[in-house]
Amino acid sequence: MLKRILKLFSTDVAVDLGTANTAIYVAKRGVVLQQPTVVAIRQSYDSGGRHIAAVGQDAKDMLGRTPMGLNAIRPLKDGVIADLEMTEVLLQYFLRQANIKTRVKTNMRILVSVPAKATLLEYRAVKEAVDGAGANEIRLIQQAMAAAIGAGLPIDQACGSMVVNIGAGTTEIGVISLLGTVYSDSLRIAGDTLNERIATYIRRQYGCLIGEATAEHIKQELGMALVLAEDENQDMEVRGRQLAAGVPTAIKVTAKEISAVLQDPLNTIINAIKNALEDMPAELSGDIAERGIVLTGGGAKLRHLDKLLSQEVGLPMIIADDAESCVIRGMGKALAFLDNIAYDSLFLH
Ligand SMILES: Nc1ncnc2c1ncn2[C@@H]1O[C@H](COP(=O)(O)OP(=O)(O)OP(=O)(O)O)[C@@H](O)[C@H]1O
Ligand SMILES: [Mg+2]
Structure with a gap:
């Protein structure tokens, strides 16, 4: 009974903490914020202290253009937190901007996206950063799983769905069937x-x-x-x-010379996709051969990427609608399943 009453006052929030962009989704409200993952810091010469000068788009506009004493920082690198303190600052700022209370420990549950191959220490950093932002329960979901939900793939069916999410810091490959991850890989090669x-x-x-x-x-x-x-x-x-x-x-x-420069990192992605297809059960690769591979994330918008991948891998490639926001929209949908045991396999434990 008490639990049910408390639930009435609880807020479920999804945070896609990306290397380049952070997005926030609030249950019943939808996507409330999409901002670059950048913090600008002013160093005080008198006290030696650090003050926040700007966060998000305003801070991004300063990247590489800051005068002395001002620093624009990207607190995430390769999909994981590189500067914990600045990540906490950024999250608190964004949650406040999205009108979500962070002062008192409210009944706030936060779902955060993580790369498939982060270390335990890196997962712990994510939990700590979110904890500092005032959540009293933290759940994790793999980015590829969230992207697959966001792209509307039939993840609950006995049929393989493959998604490749190309972000700024990592490329996440996931194959999902019957609500579970059958195969996952994460490359620190992306935008x-x-x-x-x-x-x-x-x-x-x-x-x-x-x-x-x-x-x-x-x-x-x-x-x-x-x-x-x-x-x-x-x-x-x-x-x-x-x-x-x-x-x-x-x-x-x-265009020719820039394209030539991009081939080496793109080849790494191609090889990882080929490995995934070789490593998974034959039934599933059959499903994927038939239905193609869905590309999500901002990196999927690189011109003719679908054509190159399709040519090299030999399968159809489909760029998801609104590729950049697939992860946060998928996470938003996943919030509805947080209390549903049948969907427990969507989340990391
Ligand atoms: N039109 C475009 N062509 C090529 N790349 C693009 C385009 N638009 C955005 N990108 C790239 O997409 C990346 C950002 O995508 P996204 O927001 O999905 O990443 P992220 O979620 O912040 O990173 P990650 O998931 O790796 O932590 C950037 O590297 C950006 O350069
Ligand atoms: Mg991302």
């Missing part, structure tokens, strides 16, 4: 890796230094997994700093 490869190439090839934001811009504007005949002549001007003289410079890069 951020592509940006790093682009920046390294431009530095080595042209002696031109570019920041993270410029690399991301090149990837989105000119980047493609495969150069089709109609894209052959595409190029763009890139501004950066000349390494030798230290002065601003502008160079021209082509």
